[in-house]
Amino acid sequence: MSKNIFLIGFMGAGKSTIARALRDEYGMHLIEMDEQIEAQEGMTISQIFAKKGEACFRALETRLLEGLEGEENTVVSCGGGVPMRQENVAAMRRSGTIVYLSAAPETIYERVREFHTRPLLEGNMNVEYIESLMAQRLPNYLSAADITIRTDGKDARAISAEILQSVMQHD
Numbered sequence: 001m002s003k004n005i006f007l008i009g010f011m012g013a014g015k016s017t018i019a020r021a022l023r024d025e026y027g028m029h030l031i032e033m034d035e036q037i038e039a040q041e042g043m044t045i046s047q048i049f050a051k052k053g054e055a056c057f058r059a060l061e062t063r064l065l066e067g068l069e070g071e072e073n074t075v076v077s078c079g080g081g082v083p084m085r086q087e088n089v090a091a092m093r094r095s096g097t098i099v100y101l102s103a104a105p106e107t108i109y110e111r112v113r114e115f116h117t118r119p120l121l122e123g124n125m126n127v128e129y130i131e132s133l134m135a136q137r138l139p140n141y142l143s144a145a146d147i148t149i150r151t152d153g154k155d156a157r158a159i160s161a162e163i164l165q166s167v168m169q170h171d
């Protein structure tokens with residue numbers, strides 16, 4: 001696979017898990033945006049939000065994406081808020097195929113409820129909040145996506161095979 005794949009979708013949609021499956025099954029390079037930003041800043045995402053603010057975090061995301069041109073055979077696991085900025089969508093489009101991983105709010109809740117690494121969900125850990133933030137973001141996810149893959153009830157191997165097949169057919 002010479003092209004890059006950008007996995008977008010809500011927190012807990014399975015982007016990191018699927019990105020690892022694409023690396024392990026198909027030998028793609030992996031970029032996990034949150035991890036890369038944490039390593040670069042020497043802080044967790046929660047610390048960046050608390051100490052530098054969300055706007056700073058969003059600027060770091062954009063800078064990372066804009067620096068990816070020239071990459072090949074890479075799967076990028078994007079933070080859930082990435083498609084909310086048009087410059088991010090443009091940067092992804094320039095260097096690869098954008099795949100939206102969808103999941104029902106109930107599925108998301110089950111996947112994220114035990115974790116306290118996502119500042120936007122702290123104090124909001126319930127299906128209603130997830131549903132309303134997802135509804136707000138859905139138009140951006142859908143308009144950014146070249147391909148949409150439903151993840152509910154499927155395992156990582158099946159999803160990664162489906163992604164690869166769809167990406168190859170896409171252009």
Ligand code: S3P
Pocket residue numbers: 009010011012015034045078079080081082117118119120
């Ligand atoms: C965010 C999603 C998180 C992380 C940050 C903000 C969002 O990444 O970037 O907490 O705005 O949806 P994951 O989608 O990998 O959880």
